[in-house]
Amino acid sequence: MTRDERYERGLEVLNEVDGEAGQRVIDSLADVSPELGHQVVAWAFGEIYARPGLPPRDRQLVTLGILTAIGGAEAQLEVHVNAALNVGLTPAEIVEAMLHAAVYCGMPRALNATFAAKRVFEERDLLPVDPAG
Numbered sequence: 001m002t003r004d005e006r007y008e009r010g011l012e013v014l015n016e017v018d019g020e021a022g023q024r025v026i027d028s029l030a031d032v033s034p035e036l037g038h039q040v041v042a043w044a045f046g047e048i049y050a051r052p053g054l055p056p057r058d059r060q061l062v063t064l065g066i067l068t069a070i071g072g073a074e075a076q077l078e079v080h081v082n083a084a085l086n087v088g089l090t091p092a093e094i095v096e097a098m099l100h101a102a103v104y105c106g107m108p109r110a111l112n113a114t115f116a117a118k119r120v121f122e123e124r125d126l127l128p129v130d131p132a133g
Contacts, residue, residue, distance in 0.1 A: 007038060010046025017049060017056055019086055021079045060084040064097050068113035069105040077116040082124075091121055091129040 001009075014022045022045075029037035049059060063080050067073045084094055094117050102110030121127050 003042065006042040006046040008046075009050055010041040010044070013045040013049045014041055017045070017060070017087060018079060018083045021082045025079060056087040057084075057089060060087050060089060061093075061097055064094060064113070065101050068098050068101040068109055071105070071109040071112065074112055074116040077113055078120050081117045081120040085120070085124065085126075090133050091117075091126050092131050092133045095129055095131075 014026070018025075026037040026041060029040075049056070054062070060080060060083050064077070064084055067077045067080060081094055085091070095114060098110050098113045098117060101113065118127070121129060
């Protein structure tokens with residue numbers, strides 16, 4: 001597969017999963033590091049997200065857990081909370097995943113992640129979150 005073909009495949013996956021939020025990230029890199037934007041699309045989405053081993057919903061759940069655990073990635077968490085909603089996770093499931101992560105990565109990181117999720121829920125008019133799903 002050529003570089004352009006990987007990019008095109010990645011762009012399709014990016015649009016399916018992240019929608020406008022993902023494209024905004026790529027666009028924001030155009031004047032500083034277009035190559036990083038290209039790699040996000042071609043490699044992360046064209047190669048990794050496109051793999052058949054996990055459905056998009058599960059990939060987003062893993063991504064939320066990792067971004068919560070590493071901390072300092074609240075901007076990326078907002079993009080991926082949107083993506084998680086786009087691929088079928090509910091707000092309650094997202095909040096539960098972040099609560100669960102607190103056991104392993106600590107309260108401050110889980111709090112920061114939950115507040116990032118809350119910003120997305122506010123934008124999408126999904127508050128208050130119903131814990132029943």
